Amino acid sequence: MFDLDAFHLARIQFAFTVSFHIIFPAITIGLASYLAVLEGMWLKTKNPVWRSLYHFWSKIFAVNFGMGVVSGLVMAYQFGTNWSGFSQFAGSITGPLLTYEVLTAFFLEAGFLGVMLFGWNKVGPGLHFFSTCMVALGTLMSTFWILASNSWMQTPQGHEIINGQVVPVDWFAVIFNPSFPYRLFHMTIAAFLSSALFVGASAAWHLLRGNNTPAIRTMFSMALWMTLIVAPIQALVGDMHGLNTLKHQPAKIAAIEGHWENPPGEPTPLLLFGWPDMEQERTRYGLAIPALGSLILTHSLDKQVPALKEFPKADRPNSPIVFWSFRIMAGLGMLMLLLGALAVWLRYKQRLYTSRPFLRFALWMGPSGLIAILAGWVTTEVGRQPWVVYGLQRTEDAVSAHGTLHMSISLLAFFVVYMSVFGVGYSYMVRLIKKGPQPEDALPPVNGTPARPLSAASQTTSGEAV
Template sequence: MELDPLILSRIQFAFVVSFHAIFPVFTIGLASYIAVLEGLAFKTRNPVWTKLSSFWTKVFAVVFGMGVVSGIVMSFQFGTNWSNFAQASANFLGPMLSYEVITAFFLEAAFLGVLLFGRNKVPAGVHLFAAIMVATGTFISSFWILSANSWMQTPAGVEFRDGVFHVVSWSEAIFNPSFPYRFLHMVLASFLTGGFVVAGVSAWYLLRGREVEANRKALSMCLWLLLIIAPAQAVVGDFHGLNTLEHQPAKVAAMEGNWETSGNVPLLLFAIPDQENQTNLFEIGIPNLASLILTHDVNGEVPGLNEVAVEEQPPVALVFWSFRIMVGLGLLMILFAVAGLVLRAGGRLYKARWYLQGLRFMSVAPFIAVLTGWFVTETGRAPWLVYGMMTQAEAVTPSLTGGMALFTLIGYIVVYSLVFSAGVYYLMRVLFVGLEDADDEEHVSDRPARPLSAAHVPFEIESENQDAQQTNPAIKGGH
């Protein structure tokens, strides 16, 4: 069987990007949370805020390191697997990646050491400033990366001459039509991820009766944030969808599983897209709702995939189901945020075990939502790499063979598996130590290794006696 270098290169880049994406989407939100904690500690001098900040800074350090290690190789893949694209887009993407390094990486590098190791060694105001600068650096980094990615989705400000993109307007290229929506959508996703992870870990500690006061504060803060951010994300997602409908109608048609351009289009809750026969099997939908959502008119016309040549259609089934998983998890996040408000009003927020247990498992939901969202974004523009201007087949390295692509793909899988395993192991050790030693100068890695069991991992079901926990005053008291 002949190995296709294009397919293998796409799989390789998808694997690396998917692996990498889960880390910055967490660190962006977590860095802002740490800056808020540092601000509260500086203003109130309450040691609880300091303890929380110290603990989550350790978590941030591990995740940030894994993100850097996993992401640094992506730029090299432009040269190894996508050299035609790298050469064609160098006039724009080269400066964009350089701007990220100069404005974001340098800023983070300058202040990350102060944040991680400067507590009690520099004035409190300096430490707070370092936390703010690190958080600012994460936003600047996401600005440049998402601008570059959005340009590939909705290219603007360039001319394509002799196989090369020439920038004619930097402002139009950077602030291309989809960038504002995509950037805001990703920022809110980062806050959702950070909020649900902190809430889930805090809920786990509360179920075990550990550092009750600090974890109640952390959980309460996150739930107020999620109550605002989760519905806001749905609104921004709607605007983002309308922008996509304008500039990438084929992607929206694949998201909706809509083959024929027509009005009164139903919102499909379930279907099995049959791309070969250009139809769906076993459709279950709500009449007219897709037209209402996309055009704000129940009779509005929604584009169908029949408007696009078969060879230019994205993989419909992957886009269709990824979109539904993302939206379903988003609605579940809103439900949990509202449920937290109801429980808070009834004085049962810290007593409802089912809710605390649910928050533990919800801590992984934003990561899945982000990944499926990226699947929709990236596979939905196929076969284009620069939408409407350069296809993936035109962008791949001409001399690349299937064997070379397969060899490097296997290498990435092996190395990343080792990095991920080591990072998760160390992260679990940090979580197991918890807040009790969060303000201890002794580094976690210097302590003797303690065996980890299922009961120590926040995402496993509790094995302790339920009756004993129900009577635990640390869990039952207060609200």
């Protein structure tokens, strides 16, 4: 298939499935917390706008949650089918971490999800709110364990290698490895930011079509406040994450910057644009700002950033891919900051809900958070290459012994099935968004059945006394 061998087809297949998967958890992480806020505000104020928004976004949350579970199961199986070398080498670390995710996060979500989605008029308001909060907590716990596993692959700690296999000796060091805190906060904030932009774009779509209801205005306002607050925090966390990566994965930073060599005594410039040439070992058509690379990456004007020529060719990541994926992520981040700043200005001018150019901008920014997440994961995963466990196991040693024909057929099958199944799910979700929040009289009744199950024994299903 396109003259690719089984190894590269296995990498493409995993990249394809994980790219599909990460979109859905990113939305559910943010929406779960958003739903907890909406229900909390309704309990506090009894304003039906909050309840209308809750029921609207809970349906969209359910669709994303279902598609996330299905796509996640497929991805998990690939560790055994396509990457058996990795499972044999590092399964004693990654296996338990993924098990902890199932035993804590997934069980917590599954246990309370039914009450959250179907128990509005079956349990008391307090228990229902508690269920929503538990689902939100479950999504965050899932993020914790998944990022712990992936971060260990980036900066492995707390292990020994015995008979060619990784053996954990300090689980605290395994979980809280050097890159874990930065990557956990970076991904969690990215999920919140992506969800805010998604919610804001949905509201902007309705406002552009004249659906200027209190519910639409409320969710548009909340989304923009969230963008204003979270986008600068994400930039700060991203800077700290970059410093951590420079310390533990300097080759990744050199590839991201397209930086090949350090002239003696000169600070490192920042390449805004260009095309890193892996064969000629230079970045062509580069547009550089002198010394800015040193200032951003080392917070000084005299320190130098490691250069790609300092590493053997076999240990260099693919610079053209990570060079541009990082700039896509950073460029979208700048647009998010601009969106939040413009929202403040338009609030002051009392034109937030009526400025059509701004509403179109907010609409077009809807998928930007998800695109930035995908670009960020491309940067961190391709930048880790040629290692699957950084410094311990090369990716070529982790792949299963499959043939090119087998991998080609399975990749094609994944593509067809994913486009069909998730295409339907996406279309249904778009239909829900276009429908918009329901008016108060169309909402389900509150607590129609007593909160204590046994107290309902004296009632028939029609609600009449026995």
